[in-house]
Amino acid sequence: MARKSNPGIVLMIVTIMLIALSSCSKDSENVLHIYNWTYYTPDEILEKFEEETGIKVIVDNFSSNEEMFAKLQAGGGKGYDIVVPSADYTSIMIKLGMLAKIDHSKLENLGYVSPLVREKAVYDPDMEYSVPYFMGASGIAVNTKKLEEAGIDYEHSWNIFADERLKGKMSMLDDMREVMGAALKTMGESINTADDDLIAEAANIVEQKWKPNLVKFDAESFAKSFARGEFWVVHCYSESLAEELSEEALADTDFFIPDEGGCLYIDNMVILKDAPNYEGALKFIDFFHRPDIHAIFIDEFCYPATTNPAAAEYATGTTLFDPDDLSRCELIMDLGEDLEKYNVKWQKIRYTN
Secondary structure (H helix, E strand, O other), X not given: OOOOOOHHHHHHHHHHHHHHHHHHHHHHHHEEEEEEEOOOOOHHHHHHHHHHHOOEEEEEEEOOHHHHHHHHHOOOOOOOOEEOOEHHHHHHHHHOOOEOOOOXXXXXXXXXXXXXXXXXXXXXXXXXXXXXXXXXXXXXXXEHHHHHHOXXXXXXXHHHHHOHHHOOOEEEOOOHHHHHHHHHHHOOOOOOOOOHHHHHHHHHHXXXXXXXXXXXXXXXXXXXXXXXXXXXXXXXXXXXXXXXXXXXXXXXXXXXXXXXXXXXXXXXXXXXXXXXOHHHHHHHHHHHOOHHHHHHHHHHOOXXXXXXXXXXXXXXXXXXXXXXXXXXXXXXXXXXHHHHHHHHHHHHHHHOO
């Protein structure tokens, strides 16, 4: 016998579902989920954004592009609105259709983004899917006090990692493109080369000359180890130092981008295609590039105003590197299928004793 439905019960169920959906919609509008690099989201900016918009911000962190991308690919990124990938992974995510288009009509502060950054962002020159967060470069931090006490002199070169006098006191980033790119720069080659012989030579430099002197490859705790004096030389991002070191410790730190050049990065704010709070994401992106707000960001990490030049007027802090240093650097690009050539070498370097 066919089941009969009770119109009153059906109406009640539909009403409850509509109320629940309405509640979920309102909840998503009042909460913004951001997936960003560790150390990279100043609390003061989040607090000001929440005060001005009433939108609560929840931030999760990742330590590498690979970690971020693997999580999103595995379905672990559901619920995130804004993600902050670097240029090469921004390009990959655009090609895979993972991102929503940016509605420029709702961004009043987009014009503050540096023309130089937009020129470098060849993967998305018109900012259809991404808005630059910051353009910088990894470098090397040296504890000058420790090296002076040990009588060790050094040059502003990646080959400091080949110095056996510093064995057991150094670390490099646990990042394939950064480390392999550094080796290629010492060879005078492009960090984006697809040449098998050059990639093999770079891998040999890392494996035979640098790795024996390292404590480890580390993308998470290097700044804390450096701050404690355990590591004297670290391959790093300047923002990590700014977060962990006291002013006194920073005075004894030489952070530099090596003379051979290095790996330029442009980190971008992107909105995932299935973002629950697209409108809130646009509000945050626009808020971040308001010059007085962006100044909080660069002051927090001792950055120069490379990405939003107008922020320099409001900035009050010191900077750890000169924007002109970036002229020696090359942007890490999406290598497509050629990336596997690097993966093969890196697996041997990273996981073979």
